[in-house]
Amino acid sequence: MSAWSGWSTEYEGYDAGHERLRETLCTVGNGYFATRGSAPESVADAVHYPGTYVAGLYNAATDVVDGHVVANESMVNLPDWLATGLRWDDGPWFDAGAVELTHYRQQLDLRLGVLVRDLGFRDAAGHSTRVVQRRFAHMEFEHVGALQTTVLAQDWSGTLTLRSVLDGETANAGVARYRELSGKHLRVERAEVLGEGTALVETETVQSRVRIAQAIRTRALRDGAELPCTYRAVAEGACVGHELLLPLEAGRPVTVEKTATLFTGRDPAIVAPAEAATDWLARLDGFDVLLGRHARTWRQLWERCRVDLGGDDEAASVLRLHLFHLLQTVSPNTIGLDAGVPARGLHGEAYRGHVFWDELFVLPALTTRLPHVARSLLEYRYRRLHAARWAARDAGLRGAMFPWQSGADGTETSQRLHLNPDSGHWLSDATHLQRHVGLAVAYNIWQYYQATGDREFAVRHGSEMFLEIARFFGSLAEYDHALDRYRLRGVVGPDEFHTRYPDAAEPGIDDNAYTNVMAVWVLERARTLLRLLPAARREELTEALGLGVEEVDRWGHITQRMFVPFHDDGMISQFAGYEQLHELDWAGLRARHPDIRRLDRILEAEGDDVNRYKASKQADVLMLFYLLSASELRGLLGRLGYAWDPAAIPQVVDYYLARTSHGSTLSAVVHASVLARAHREDALEYFVEALRSDVADVQGGTTAEGVHLAAMAGSLDVLQRCFAGVETRGDVLYLNPYWPVELGRLEFSMTYREHALSVEIADHRVRVSAGPGGHAPIRVRCRGASAVLPPGGQVAFPTHAAPP
Template identity: 30%
Template structure:
């Protein structure tokens, strides 16, 4: 790209390019792919002129509303990226004018979006339009946009329209039309600043915008203007520069009385700093973030760049210093699933934050803790004790799963996940354990973690029924991750997760009664927990039914699964993904052994010490042949387990499918937002799969299995307040444990345990 902004761009291995004008079919996909953000706000990668067919989307973490909708949804708030140029009656628009040259570049390392487009109007006049914008990672309330406009052939008269567009709406869905969630409550100007405040209809959240637009000819000093629509003339070869700096605040954490004053104050500060200083601070913030999160691969630059794309989107999804928000299934990049939070967060996204930004991981778990009371109400309403987290969660913590949705074949079906997919209870508990095991954050456990573990265990103790004849506990009418089979008895995933949850809660109770007895008693009093109840958890945990097939020597996914019609997948598409056999209809899936996504295989991944290599291979081999991967959650998990059991070729193919889920729109719905679970699953497939990293016997363990053409892979993880720099090769592991203290770190490498001294690079080798 030969652009005035080229000097700001990173090397090619950090750049995602849109090399041509996206046709209407690709327009909304690219808007998701090129999303900018910082954890507080997400802004879809729209064209500034808002062409026909575009879906402007600006989403603020935690801002939900229900006006005109069946359930609360993430609000599409007013769009600050609205800048239009009209040249003598013709709008500069990528869908209306001829486009002679066009390119947009997302710089993953700096979080900036750069554009260069050459337009030609009906009079054959050419115009060069260049822009760069970003939402600051340093100050997450600040956004900046700079535009250069040049008339290449002759003088022209132009009209400039700069706006914060409050007419945006949320997309319609089943039984609903488009919805507008905000109304303007204040518009004013102060000095060179303009101010607008809107309020959501039902939640009454205020969103305040303050902006400043400066205009300059050439590269001279910009002059602020209050005008939002103004006329200008431009000579042939002359360049105009427009610089827009804006701030966004909400009343979620600022009182309505103070929000205007704070917004104006900080906008003045930002305007005084100017574009270059704000960009520099943003760049430095990104440098620090990448220092902890980057993955280097020698031998495959394309995969390295695609991995960075996935990591970039996780960086702009995680909010700092906010214990009241989580991450939705489509991040802050679109309205898929209405911005709701699923089990995806704890099982797929959380590990990335645990090992790169544990403070954000803690925030995500605090989001669940702060909604324990609504979860208790859900459990009580269904006749259970303890806490039952909603299958879909928004701001309140109450159940917001919509009653209807489109099935894979396009038909409208009734949704039952909120009534039966109770495994989310244990999934959240697993997230608590995972975070604590990697961080040893005792303060978190005493404040929140123990209460979550105890209340989730209490739920399972009330959810089981005792079979006197078989002397086992059963969980009936539940649903595992495989949603093709909706209400089953004794789902292996549900039962094993429940058993683990009960056992782990008992273990925590015993441990903290010895080490932090005062705090444990305080938690116990708060929730009326007795030692007798805890003792019962252990008894139940050891007797929950899990069915093993003696003939096939596998775990049966649920009671009666192996009696269903057995169909082996034999056809695959261009991505090597399974094709549904022609003689099977979507509505008949429950009558077959076909599986939607990782279910039993998910257990093989979550509990590597629970299954022998032989058991894992038998179960993986059986279920992979029957899994359709009709969820973005599936390929990454099968990739990891496939690598572990020796199915490396397929493991790599599944990794690539997950890796390129959004870059190549493999699920055909990236237009609705980036697939959050795919982002986190891809990271895990790389670090846990190829890097072979797991927690084994309470220590970091590595059994690398690099693809044959990868020479080495380097990454960092945070482990109990230490930074581990890891470099894996085919026959060696290089480890540096950075710590402010003196000491050693135990590391397991395949079957041997090594004592690694702090702050010293150690290389461990092995024979092939």
């Protein structure tokens, strides 16, 4: 049984069938590393999966699949620092699934960033014992993790043996469909007991050659004082540490503290990982002191990332859980790391820890709360700009072609074969043709600047990336003389189900409406950017890039003549030829299958092909309404010569919603957003679905492999950008709330142009309060009203104000 209330997530009772899901949702992390919420005594088996991952740490392995040589780069599962076994007298090692439990409770304290496990059991002799364990990944000291185990013999006395080790015999085996492929990414270089209570394991990634060092320190206490005990060294290959033999007296608890340090060869300001790990370990205070500093850092984070819902405690708690896991994956500790936004967080091995387009949904939540973290994630893309340029050049194009899946160095890491678990077939994978990932990078650059006014980033790195992305789409566009239009051929849209035309020999579809329109958006902004850049920087960039007047003029022509497909009745087509596809028998499909989210797999297993049908995995055309205002989209299409009326939006939404299987957790996020204004009740349903995505594991087992970080951050974005109507453009903070009154009061903190703001929507009124400071006043608009907000000031607007 699970519950979400206030500032905690709680699980009552031991449930082997859901243990891996709990382990994911009880992950503790700090933006540098994260450790799954597995029981300390557990090993990787059918029930449990321990895992520790460092942001941006990858290794590649090669396999032969169906006669094809396949290389897969994966985020690496590191040696298990949690590994801690318990045994009483000469009995068996403790296993929660093999004893008579009198109570079992796990609580994830979101305010403090601490996972608590509290259990009691009765052994064969009738003795009762209670065990309480607390753990955290230190939010201030990002290289530190700690586990505290308190054992109380309630009605007996005897000897406790606590086995505290670093287990270096780990591999990547957390995703069933990957298990036929290589998962051994580490080579153990050193496993050593260093002294009484301390041990070290050094490993190195097999292909990427990154050295990792982890050290542990274990000590026992009673009544706050160190407890003398017997330390028995454990040195079993790559598993090293100690067994502590401790006297237990009825009614007197014993506490054991295990402190761990973790460094890699990619870390700055160290001589070597092993020396750093052992030096830090020798200088760290005990568990309670470390916890105090850790809790203080979390409190400061929450002050900057506050979200309160007045009318729905469970929704507020789940939103905090989403924000909590976002901050455990990307936090101030991420700044300066060479790490992006892994689609499944640092919580598991699905998607191999790769970076997709998820920052499109993640960065809005960060840019308006922790802008320096957002900038660091954009810098991850900038460091891979050369790789994107080389990819474009290899394709015979200009500019920068960012990969659909990115990892260590920015080359394309998308798999070319994937396993359909429904049929057991290995199938070709053409999702690497999702060129729109570059559009997401450009969109985030623009939105980051609008929210922060960070001219230094915009002028240096942001403008260079933006222009190179524009150059790529400018060169990808082919002129069709018959249509007198430019076209983007051979791509895959956000939908992902449609990767080729029915019976076509080559993958790719033409003129994905989302990709074509957003390419026009980027090209228009690129031309504006060139005008806004300081003259010296503009000259430097155009000379360095070889960007001439003729190429920029071609961009202008494309923004007037890009082809956008429409049905005969005026409906925006998802791509050219979409109208000719078959309608799917949705009712028949649902009658045969209780869950049709991944209907591409279902149809392939039945000998059919999803490419034949008007069926989408997630929002595609509707992404235009998610990213662009109605007036902005009308302006883009009007410039192209298409007389499109925003009044058609509800019809477009209904058309594609009826043909979507929601095979991605992002689908609920986007649909909640686009329905927020016209269909508020439906929007709420999708908003609740977005909240449930991971806590209820709506995709039936996928959360056990890692959280869906974009859906978690996206639920916050829906709340802020769609229901609260927050937009940042043209040096103005816009509020256009459509907040459902049934959800009560909404209050959240945000940052805009260095102002710390508090936004409250309640009683048909919006209030924006600014913290004190020496910043220039900002302008705030709410529908037709406008006000200037100085530091320390407050402005208020009625939510029913007439639009201008």
